[in-house]
Amino acid sequence: xxxxxxxxxxxxxxxxxxxxxxxxxxxxxxxxxxxxxxxxxxxxxxxxxxxxxxxxxxxxxxxxxxxxxxxxxxxxxxxxxxxxxxxxxxxxxxxxxxxxxxxxxxxxxxxxxxxxxxxxxxxxxxxxxxxxxxxxxxxxxxxxxxxxxxxxxxxxxxxxxxxxxxxxxxxxxxxxxxxxxxxxxxxxxxxxxxxxxxxxxxxxxxxxxxxxxxxxxxxxxxxxxxxxxxxxxxxxxxxxxxxxxxxxxxxxxxxxxxxxxxxxxxxxxxxxxxxxxxxxxxxxxxxxxxxxxxxxxxxxxxxxxxxxxxxxxxxxxxxxxxxxxxxxxxxxxxxxxxxxxxxxxxxxxxxxxxxxxxxxxxxxxxxxxxxxxxxxxxxxxxxxxxxxxxxxxxxxxxxxxxxxxxxxxxxxxxxxxxxxxxxxxxxxxxxxxxxxxxxxxxxxxxxxxxxxxxxxxxxxxxxxxxxxxxxxxxxxxxxxxxxxxxxxxxxxxxxxxxxxxxxxxxxxxxxxxxxxxxxxxxxxxxxxxxxxxxxxxxxxxxxxxxxxxxxxxxxxxxxxxxxxxxxxxxxxxxxxxxxxxxxxxxxxxxxxxxxxxxxxxxxxxxxxxxxxxxxxxx
Numbered sequence: 275x276x277x278x279x280x281x282x283x284x285x286x287x288x289x290x291x292x293x294x295x296x297x298x299x300x301x302x303x304x305x306x307x308x309x310x311x312x313x314x315x316x317x318x319x320x321x322x323x324x325x326x327x328x329x330x331x332x333x334x335x336x337x338x339x340x341x342x343x344x345x346x347x348x349x350x351x352x353x354x355x356x357x358x359x360x361x362x363x364x365x366x367x368x369x370x371x372x373x374x375x376x377x378x379x380x381x382x383x384x385x386x387x388x389x390x391x392x393x394x395x396x397x398x399x400x401x402x403x404x405x406x407x408x409x410x411x412x413x414x415x416x417x418x419x420x421x422x423x424x425x426x427x428x429x430x431x432x433x434x435x436x437x438x439x440x441x442x443x444x445x446x447x448x449x450x451x452x453x454x455x456x457x458x459x460x461x462x463x464x465x466x467x468x469x470x471x472x473x474x475x476x477x478x479x480x481x482x483x484x485x486x487x488x489x490x491x492x493x494x495x496x497x498x499x500x501x502x503x504x505x506x507x508x509x510x511x512x513x514x515x516x517x518x519x520x521x522x523x524x525x526x527x528x529x530x531x532x533x534x535x536x537x538x539x540x541x542x543x544x545x546x547x548x549x550x551x552x553x554x555x556x557x558x559x560x561x562x563x564x565x566x567x568x569x570x571x572x573x574x575x576x577x578x579x580x581x582x583x584x585x586x587x588x589x590x591x592x593x594x595x596x597x598x599x600x601x602x603x604x605x606x607x608x609x610x611x612x613x614x615x616x617x618x619x620x621x622x623x624x625x626x627x628x629x630x631x632x633x634x635x636x637x638x639x640x641x642x643x644x645x646x647x648x649x650x651x652x653x654x655x656x657x658x659x660x661x662x663x664x665x666x667x668x669x670x671x672x673x674x675x676x677x678x679x680x681x682x683x684x685x686x687x688x689x690x691x692x693x694x695x696x697x698x699x700x701x702x703x704x705x706x707x708x709x710x711x712x713x714x715x716x717x718x719x720x721x722x723x724x725x726x727x728x729x730x731x732x733x734x735x736x737x738x739x740x741x742x743x744x745x746x747x748x749x750x751x752x753x754x755x756x757x758x759x760x761x762x763x764x765x766x767x768x769x770x771x772x773x774x775x776x777x778x779x780x781x782x783x784x785x786x787x788x789x790x791x792x793x794x795x796x797x798x799x800x801x802x803x804x805x806x807x808x809x810x811x812x813x814x815x816x817x818x819x820x821x822x823x824x825x826x827x828x829x830x831x832x833x834x835x836x837x838x839x840x841x842x843x844x845x846x847x848x849x850x851x852x853x854x855x856x857x858x859x860x861x862x863x864x865x866x867x868x869x870x871x872x873x874x875x876x877x878x879x880x881x882x883x884x885x886x887x888x889x890x891x892x
Contacts, residue, residue, distance in 0.1 A: 279440045282431055283330050286446035287323035289427055290316055293420050293453055297460070304413035305406070307399060307479035308463045312456035314391050314486065318384070319449025322515055325380055329513065330442050332369040339365040378497070381514045385493040392486035399479045407475060410464045417464070421457035424450050445513060448520035456482070469608065470590045492519055573607035581618035583689045587611050596689055613693065617686045620753060623704045625680040625711050682707045682739065683754040691749030699748050703739075706746070707755075710738040728757045 294316035301309030428450030435443035466474035578584045584597035604610040692699045736755040834841045
């Protein structure tokens with residue numbers, strides 16, 4: 275039995291080595307990332323199987339050494355001869371030294387290899403795009419053959435280890451079963467590629483890298499727990515380099531037994547001996563198969579919601595017409611598949627920024643404050659020739675940068691064209707919209723786009739995007755294109771506002787100067803007119819006065835000549851009247867009586883009551 279175990283361990287090592295090399299070669303040939311990542315597990319299993327072979331050989335040498343010692347010590351004379359050498363077992367010491375130093379060192383090395391392989395594989399797979407797989411059928415056939423060989427040998431090894439109690443055979447048996455599962459998953463990834471799902475192979479590669487990280491974490495935990503594990507004389511634990519997770523794949527019945535013992539311990543009685551537990555244990559596979567069958571039959575029915583339309587494909591090819599809303603019957607998955615599209619829904623995408631629903635309800639939008647998740651700067655023309663740049667004697671056209679937030683709303687008008695004419699119609703339509711926006715803005719003026727030409731620009735963009743979509747036969751109808759947020763980039767908005775403010779202040783100063791000039795000129799003109807009119811009036815008055823004086827002298831001379839005395843007295847009295855003005859005068863008539871006059875010459879501050887003239891008729 276021991277010789278059979280050792281031969282089986284050697285066969286496990288050779289099979290794992292061959293499977294690792296062949297699976298890696300299949301991955302290189304077919305460009306399958308899952309096969310290349312899966313070969314790492316088989317490579318690690320090869321190292322574990324090799325250590326297991328040496329460990330088993332040391333155990334066998336120790337067993338033979340003990341048998342020889344027992345044969346030698348059967349006789350009494352011989353017993354006295356070798357009694358002092360009873361503890362001299364070189365094979366046992368070699369095995370103990372191997373387990374004390376080499377096994378922990380190898381386990382640490384295994385942990386480092388698993389960790390580095392997981393990190394390297396993850397970084398490598400996150401930077402690549404799934405390439406087209408070459409000869410997927412050939413790769414599927416070879417991977418399936420490897421899976422069959424690994425499964426048969428793995429089940430045999432795990433059964434042999436369980437029946438013979440050879441715990442050192444379990445690690446390599448577990449890696450054989452793990453290799454079987456990995457090859458099956460590689461075949462599934464290749465089949466998914468053949469069915470039109472090329473990303474499955476890359477996803478499986480990433481899953482394998484994560485599984486490598488899990489194994490590395492388990493190995494680290496085993497190293498830590500080994501330090502604190504209580505040692506019982508005569509009782510040996512599992513090998514330190516054995517993975518419990520992989521071991522469960524080789525002996526799934528151990529999981530059921532563990533669950534049964536746990537239930538017995540928790541409930542305090544033999545739950546594992548009840549009829550229900552026995553029923554589940556005996557018919558668990560039948561129940562699982564029934565559930566899988568019900569799940570498969572459930573895929574024969576599909577329901578198209580209101581506002582949707584569906585397309586049915588059979589083995590990846592269109593089958594039947596358009597499925598309207600309601601219940602439909604089809605062949606089970608993966609024979610028939612139904613793809614639903616929201617044809618009545620108004621869908622949208624955004625050009626110029628990345629949409630963020632949390633920033634939709636902002637109370638105010640300022641140019642100098644970022645109000646979208648990520649904005650793009652687009653090149654816009656400028657008709658202001660004053661901003662033309664001159665570099666090394668060469669003139670560059672006047673352009674500006676502009677940030678726009680352009681929502682584009684569309685509706686699927688032809689579901690078959692939308693689904694089959696292009697690989698990703700939604701992404702293509704978004705790229706068409708971005709291209710047309712860039713083409714349009716590079717030929718318009720920034721000032722007009724930000725002010726008066728906004729609505730005209732939106733309508734023209736809608737027409738351009740619709741024409742481009744029709745050219746690619748997208749089957750989409752563009753409903754609305756809006757320029758709701760047009761402004762300079764946030765990083766230069768403050769400088770832009772400073773330039774605009776300076777221009778406005780310049781215009782204000784120009785208008786103020788023009789107003790001052792108009793006011794000054796009007797005042798000067800009116801003053802000149804007043805001066806001229808006053809001068810002309812003075813001249814006319816002086817001329818009239820001179821004519822009047824000349825006429826007065828001409829008219830007074832005959833009166834004087836006619837009566838010089840009367841003329842002199844008349845002139846004297848007239849002069850007295852005009853010269854006296856408002857001076858009070860007292861006229862005294864000629865009389866022979868001596869009269870005394872008392873006169874109050876005080877000036878009146880206010881008029882007396884008697885001085886107020888009475889109305890007529892009073």
